[in-house]
Amino acid sequence: MTAETIFSKIIRQEIPTPLLYQDELVTAFRDIAPRVSTHILIVPNKHIPTINDVTDADELTMGRMISVAKKLAKEEGIDENGYRLIINCNEDGGQEVFHIHMHLLGGQRLGAMLSV
Numbered sequence: 001m002t003a004e005t006i007f008s009k010i011i012r013q014e015i016p017t018p019l020l021y022q023d024e025l026v027t028a029f030r031d032i033a034p035r036v037s038t039h040i041l042i043v044p045n046k047h048i049p050t051i052n053d054v055t056d057a058d059e060l061t062m063g064r065m066i067s068v069a070k071k072l073a074k075e076e077g078i079d080e081n082g083y084r085l086i087i088n089c090n091e092d093g094g095q096e097v098f099h100i101h102m103h104l105l106g107g108q109r110l111g112a113m114l115s116v
Helices: 006-011 056-076
Strands: 019-022 026-030 038-044 083-086 102-106
Touching: 006 026, 006 038, 019 056, 026 056, 038 056, 056 083, 056 102
Parallel strands: none
Antiparallel strands: 019 026, 026 038, 038 102, 083 102
């Protein structure tokens, strides 16, 4: 059984959201509560709850997420100065929506990796 998430609804456009990228494997859109000037979410179209749930069959999808991040970073003009990619896993890792997603962050100088 596949759990329904807000990301599933965005992917299907049941929640109208301007998409920056979509293909048969992944979808990308801006975060509704951006933490930095460029904050884009890249999600697999297939519901995968956490990184712990990724299988060998998901390898192409996971690679596509990185390729799309690179493409979007270039389009956003943040590829030269730098950006950060983050995937959180489970509660202690800061995951809030249990449909894996990659944060593409940039457009300004990013601070320390962790602030605990």
